[in-house]
Amino acid sequence: MKKKPDLPWIEKYRPTSEKEIKGFTTNIKKIKEFLANFESKQKSGKQLKSPEKAILLEGPPGIGKTTVVYALANDLGYSVIEMNASDVRTEKAIVETLQESISTTDLMSFINPKKEHRKKIILIDEVDGISGQSDRGGLKAIISLIKISKNPIIMTCNFYSTKFRGLYDASTKIQCRSLRSVTIVNLLREIATKEKLTVNDTVLEAIAGNSGGDMRSAINDLQALAMGVFSDVEFLDLHRDIQEKIFTFLQAMFDQKTIKNAKDILSNIDFDYKILHQIIHANLPGLVTQTKDLHQVIMNLVDADTLMSRIMTRMDFSLLPYYFDLVSGGVILSVEKHTSDSSGRFKMPNLSSLQFRYASDATLEELQKYFYKSKPEIARTILPQIGEIICLYNDSEKTEKLDILAEEFGITSLELKKYLQDFQN
């Protein structure tokens, strides 16, 4: 599984030709049309208008906007002059860099004499990175450059902003959607085969789902996985159906003999670690049956609970390793024999531990305005008191008193009646 790659995969597998690009078909067609249009008009000596000379690719990061431009340029025999966010892009800098490149010939034309004059694409990457302060006048310079340029200009940006209004008028906008996860999965699978990785499809789907359409982050994730940043590929599975799997995990933890192994398993559960002890406690009946063992386990869990509460109130996270020791090793070592009942279902711990049994949330909120108590407290003390008072009247007076109360609290008497019936039972 472990393998030291020489290049970041995102660079290693960057497509160099249109055929290698996944997705993006309609947008590629549009860019090609734009370039063909530009060329034919220039050849016939027609005057080109601003929007025909520049396009603006707009879309979320990591979907391959820049890559597409380079791949197309490679296919169609253009050379790319790039200016990206790492360059200074003040008015002066832009004019100097780009105007110079327009007037000089490409060095490659000497080496490659077949094409006496290689065509150029000017790529201005991440236009939205041009900031108002440090790149003063940058946008203005780009707009005026578009007017005088004899080469096609392609710009990329991530988001629409009102400060680009001038640019929008001077260019054709192409909206790029984020990639579908099927496309990303296909690409990841291809890379995995090339790298001789054995990864099952569920993991790839998990990575693709996590990336949210960002190809770059998906590839980076896959590489991190292969390099052993995650301990095992299979554990990524946990991103899905966590609740069903966690029970199997707990059983696996109880199977371990050493503290170290148990702790390792526990640390791979992708779950809120603050409530791990409560999860174990809620699921104990399916795992431990011996009363003596149970007591030992619970004592360890109480210690873990106390420790976690201290960590949280004092923000003292250096104690966290001991918490994991208690929850994993402390628990498994106190159990001599555990059941491996596979029919057991995962139970979530009852975290609020406060139950409003009779009254609805809306009623409690209404009553809160009069009694100034928290909702659980109203359900626990105030409502029984009201119930007691109403029940002491005889039947004829009861409905009358109920109506008075309902009117006073602005809730329907039906609700109170329902509550009282429950109360009497």
Add this chain to the structure above:
Amino acid sequence: MKDSFLLRLKYQPKTLDEIPGREEMVKDLKEMAKSNDIPHLLFTGPKGFGKLEMARLFAQYVLGEGYNSNCKIVYGSDPLTQAERDETRRLSYIPTSRVGSTAGRKFTWPAFIFSRIKPFVELKPISFNPYKILIIDDFHLLSDQQQGFRRLMERYSAYCRMIILTDQISSIIDPIISRCNIVFFNQIPYSAFEAKIGEVAKQENLKLRGNIPKTLYIATNANLNSAISYLQVGSLVNPEITPDTIYQITKDDFQENVGNLLRNALSLKTNSLRIPLSNIKKSGRFFNEIIEIMGEEVYNLPIVEIKKASILEMLSQIDFESVDARSEDLLLDNLVHNLIEIGVKLT
């Protein structure tokens, strides 16, 4: 406004001066309000000692007519509703269509602060009040979210003051305590309690036999609101209220359940533990109340004195440990198992 049908609400204090037995504190707070710039406050004292009432009426006194719009009461023990959780989760993702460096990122906000505190403190006070007042009840229950208040208290202190209420000052983190002025609440003096009960009885034409105020004072732990409520119940049970009536209505089966739990666990009747346990959980009492009552029940057990001592020692140990713990279900299970262990040694 029409008087409420429930005496408890009818005799609820309406202004700061009407609160019985707290003249000193009211005087101090009023002095503080004179400067027109109150500090953050922390009210601490046992449950039912009128902290929220004091905070609410003090806010009313300071804000005057702007009370309704510029004061909010937040309850730390109100569980978050599903709608609030969903809203927090939805807002934690900043869509890529938004401009800025945070676009497309995910944040995990503490749900309580995000859904209940922030919308209130972020807005400036309405009308002529120089600041808003936020009252937070049961602050200790926020546990790890307390950290979030450190920034909130400083950042919005220009126009929002907080009054924090708690009955467990040991669970509140030091940075919060150092930002607040602390006010301690004691039991209200018996004389004030007696006077108020007498006033209610006179107004409502209730007939009291025997030393009713003293009985109520002990039974309700000096909580006037519930004492008045018991008076109403008592007057309906029996036209002439006697101490026996009060005992009858204040008694509940909680004590009985705790006693059953103790006896069944010690005599190793593990099958009959479930009913008292579920009843205790249902009653929603706090864990320290269970320990307290169990401690009383131990004296009545038919065992040798030295064994009782060992049970009491175990209870004190658990009580001490429970100060920092959070999961009450876990504590209760631990208690039962400890009792069973002692039961095994007894036989």
